[in-house]
Amino acid sequence: MKDKRSLISLAIVLLASSAVLYLLHFLAxxxxxxxxxxxxMDVAFMPVEILVVSLIVNRVLADRERRALxxxxxxxxxxxxxxxxxxxxxxxxxxxxxxxxxRPHLVFRPGWTAEHYQAAEDALRALQPExxxxxxxxxGLHAFFADRRRFLLGLLENxxxxxxxxxxxxxxAVFHLAEELGARDSLTALTAPDRxxxxxxxxxxxxxxxxxxxxxxxxxxxxxxxxFSFASRTxxxxxxAVVAAS
Numbered sequence: 001m002k003d004k005r006s007l008i009s010l011a012i013v014l015l016a017s018s019a020v021l022y023l024l025h026f027l028a029x030x031x032x033x034x035x036x037x038x039x040x041m042d043v044a045f046m047p048v049e050i051l052v053v054s055l056i057v058n059r060v061l062a063d064r065e066r067r068a069l070x071x072x073x074x075x076x077x078x079x080x081x082x083x084x085x086x087x088x089x090x091x092x093x094x095x096x097x098x099x100x101x102x103r104p105h106l107v108f109r110p111g112w113t114a115e116h117y118q119a120a121e122d123a124l125r126a127l128q129p130e131x132x133x134x135x136x137x138x139x140g141l142h143a144f145f146a147d148r149r150r151f152l153l154g155l156l157e158n159x160x161x162x163x164x165x166x167x168x169x170x171x172x173a174v175f176h177l178a179e180e181l182g183a184r185d186s187l188t189a190l191t192a193p194d195r196x197x198x199x200x201x202x203x204x205x206x207x208x209x210x211x212x213x214x215x216x217x218x219x220x221x222x223x224x225x226x227x228f229s230f231a232s233r234t235x236x237x238x239x240x241a242v243v244a245a246s
Contacts, residue, residue, distance in 0.1 A: 073164050074219050078227075080155060080167075081216055084148050088174070089213060090236050091144060092206040094136035095199075096129045106210065106237035108217055110228075117218040121211045129206055131199040138187045138198070145178035152178065170212045173205040 096102055105120040105127075145152075152175055155161065161168050180201050181187065190198070220228040235241045 073160060073167070074216075074223075076155065076158060076161065077164075077167055077212070077216055077219075081213065083151055084174075085209060085213060085216075086234075086236065088144070089209060091136065091141050092202060092209065093236070095131045095133065095202055096206065097132045097135060098127065098130040101127055102129050102210075103237050106214070107235065108214070108221075108232070110221070110232070112218075112221070114218065117214050121214055124207060124210050124214075129203060131203045131206065133190070133195050133199055133202075138181070142178075142181040142187060145181060149178065166208075166215070167212055170205070170208040173201075173208050177201045177205045 093099060102124065105123045108117070108120070152171070155171055156175065161171070177198075180198060184190075184194075217228065217231050220231055232238075233241055233243050
């Protein structure tokens with residue numbers, strides 16, 4: 001209500017100022033014809049001014065604000081992969097019975113372009129990795145989620161992440177998997193349908209995680225070459241990756 005009154009007061013002051021200036025102009029020059037002519041010219045040009053401000057200036061400002069927000073979101077995503085994502089990739093990879101088909105799309109190189117990353121993501125979604133529960137450490141995965149539950153909850157509470165739909169979907173898939181594992185009294189005596197259900201949950205989280213990881217690496221390559229270098233040297237899917245620079 002206070003803001004509305006302030007806006008009305010500002011409008012009255014501006015209109016009064018305009019009226020006073022027009023009056024001073026008339027008193028100084030006594031030329032009503034030119035005063036009316038230029039007044040109508042200003043009014044006629046007003047729709048063009050509104051068009052420029054609303055469709056161009058506002059768009060530029062909105063794009064700038066969105067880029068700044070995405071920059072902050074990429075920092076959050078980087079923290080996710082540092083604290084959870086990279087290790088989680090290794091843990092979920094152990095369940096991947098089709099890893100030999102998955103790996104080639106994850107060995108990125110410095111010469112990769114945005115098209116390479118997009119092609120790799122599309123290929124991963126089309127592959128639908130084959131998850132087999134006995135291959136991995138399901139109890140270790142449960143303990144891993146339990147240790148990082150607070151961190152994951154903190155990410156879900158970040159309202160800015162709603163601007164990044166794909167990463168939000170990843171967080172929900174990961175959190176759902178963690179909830180599924182935590183809801184069972186035993187992870188060693190699963191029925192066949194229950195095992196299939198968990199395998200689908202792992203597949204969902206794993207596929208989304210791989211795609212977002214590639215997108216994160218692409219961002220590092222474009223904006224932070226030194227972080228991209230580290231990601232290349234610690235790529236968990238590259239058998240030739242060596243941390244020490246050669």
